Amino acid sequence: MKKLAILIFAALIGFSAAAQNAKVTTAPSSNSKAVATSTIQKVVIQTNGVCSKCEALFKENVPFFKGVKDYAYDPKTAKMTITYDSKKTNPDLLRQQISKLGYNADDVKADPAARAKLPACCQVDKKPGQEAGCGHNHGGCSGHGNSGCGGCNGHKH
Numbered sequence: 001m002k003k004l005a006i007l008i009f010a011a012l013i014g015f016s017a018a019a020q021n022a023k024v025t026t027a028p029s030s031n032s033k034a035v036a037t038s039t040i041q042k043v044v045i046q047t048n049g050v051c052s053k054c055e056a057l058f059k060e061n062v063p064f065f066k067g068v069k070d071y072a073y074d075p076k077t078a079k080m081t082i083t084y085d086s087k088k089t090n091p092d093l094l095r096q097q098i099s100k101l102g103y104n105a106d107d108v109k110a111d112p113a114a115r116a117k118l119p120a121c122c123q124v125d126k127k128p129g130q131e132a133g134c135g136h137n138h139g140g141c142s143g144h145g146n147s148g149c150g151g152c153n154g155h156k157h
C-alpha cells in the first residue's frame, strides 16, 4: 500500500514537470508567430515642397516622427516615401504631421500657421510642370537665393 502511494506521488511529480516543460516550449512559438506578421508598411505622400530648404526641413523632421522606419524624398516630384510601423503610426497621422510642418500632404492641406512661418519662397506653390526650385519667385527669393531661402535653386527666369 505504501509502495502504491509512492508510485502515485512519483507519477504526480512527473506530470507536473512535463506540464512545466510544455509551458516553456509553447511560449517561444507564440512569440515567433507575432514576429512573422510584419507591421512594416510603405506609403507615398505627395507634398508641395519647392526647394532644397523644404527638403532639409522634411529631413530634419519626418524621419523622427513616431513609428517611421525609413524616409526618402524626391525633390523633383515633392513625393515622400515613408516606411513605417503600422502598430505605431498610420498614413493619416503622417499626413497630419506633415501638415503641421506647413506643407500639403495628399488631400490634407498645410496647417496655415505653420506654413506662415516658412521662408517666403517655400510658401509659394509650385506650378505643375515647373522645375524644382524657387525660380520665378523674385519676391520670396530676393537676391537670387542670397536671402530668405538659402536653398533655393534660383536664377531661373
Ligand SMILES: [Cu+2]
Pocket (backbone or CB within 6 Å): 049, 050, 051, 052, 053, 054, 055, 121, 122, 123, 149
Ligand atoms: Cu523651400
